[in-house]
Amino acid sequence: MDTGTHILMGVALGSIATLDPTVAQDPFLSHAVLIGTLAGSQAPDIDTILKLQNNAKYIRNHRGITHSIPAVWLWSLFITGIIVCFYSYVNVFHLWLWTFISVAVHVFVDIFNAYGTQALRPFTKKWIALGVINTFDPIIFALHVIGVGLLFLGLHPGYTFLAIYGVIAAYYIIRLRQQAAIKQAIRAEIADVEQIITVPTFRFREWHLAITAKDYFYVARAKNGYIYILDQFEKCPLPDDPVIEAAKRDENVAAFLSFSPVYRWELHEYNDHYEVRFTDLRYRSKGYYPFVAVVQLDRNLNIVSSYTGWIFSEGKLRKKLDLIPN
Incomplete structure (x- = not known):
C-alpha cells in the first residue's frame, strides 16, 4: 500500500490495541503501543531509500528482504527495544505483540497489490502479488480517514476501527470475487x-x-x-544469442528480469551498436508501456548504456541517459 495508508493503518492498529485489557489499563503502555504500531506500519518500507542509489537496486530489493518472514520478527524486536529505552516500565510483551502485528499487517496487505512482496523469504524469492488491491485504494484510504474522524467525535477507538476493519475485510472478499469472475471470463474467451x-x-x-x-x-x-x-x-522465448546473454548481465536488465513476470523483448542491430529492450506488459497506460529495461552494447558486446524504470516517452529516455541515437 502507499505510505499514507500504512500510516493510517498504524493509527488504526494502535486504536484496536485499546481493546487489550493490559494496554487499556496503562496509559503509558497505550502511548508506547501507538508509537510501536506507527513505526511498525512503516518499517518494512525503509528499503525505499535504495531509490536514491539507482533504480536497479530499488527494483531488485524493494519489498524483498525487508518484507520477509525473519524481517517481521526483527523489525518488531528492534522497534520494541528502541521504545523500551524511553518507556522502561511498560509491559514489554504487549508492546512487542502489537508492534509485531503492525509489521505483519503491513507485509500482509502488500501481498494483495500487483507489485507484491517476497514475503516467503528465506524459503523462496518468488514474488507474491495477488493483484486484488491497488497500491493506493481510495476506498480503504477513505475508510481509515472516516475512522480517524470518528475518534475526534469521541467514539471508542478500539470498537470504531474494529468495525471499520470488518468492513475492509468484506471489501477484500468482494475484490477477490471480482477477480475470480474476471479470470473466468478470460478463460471463456x-x-x-x-x-x-x-x-x-x-x-x-x-x-x-x-x-x-x-x-x-x-x-x-x-x-x-x-x-x-x-x-x-x-510469445517468443529469449533466444540463445550472445547479444541477449551479454544484455542479461547488465545490472538494470537483471533487476528487471528478476521482477517482471510477463514481458516482451526486442533486439535491434544498428551500424555501430545493438539495442535490447524488455517491456513489462502489466502497466499499459494510454497505449504506452512505461516500465522498461533498455541496454545498448557496442559491436564487441560491451555495455555502453542502460536503464530500467518508468519512462513515458522515447525522447525522454534517450535524453535522460544520453543513449546512442538510433
Missing part, C-alpha cells in the same frame, strides 16, 4: 491461457490485465464485467 495477471485501477470496476497464453501475450482491460483485448503479441 481466450484458449490455452497459462497465466492471468490482474492490476486493479483506481476505478472499482476497471482492471488492467496481462494474459499469457500458449502462443501469445494479450494485454486487456476489464470494465463493468466485460473484457476488452487491447494488444496482442506473439
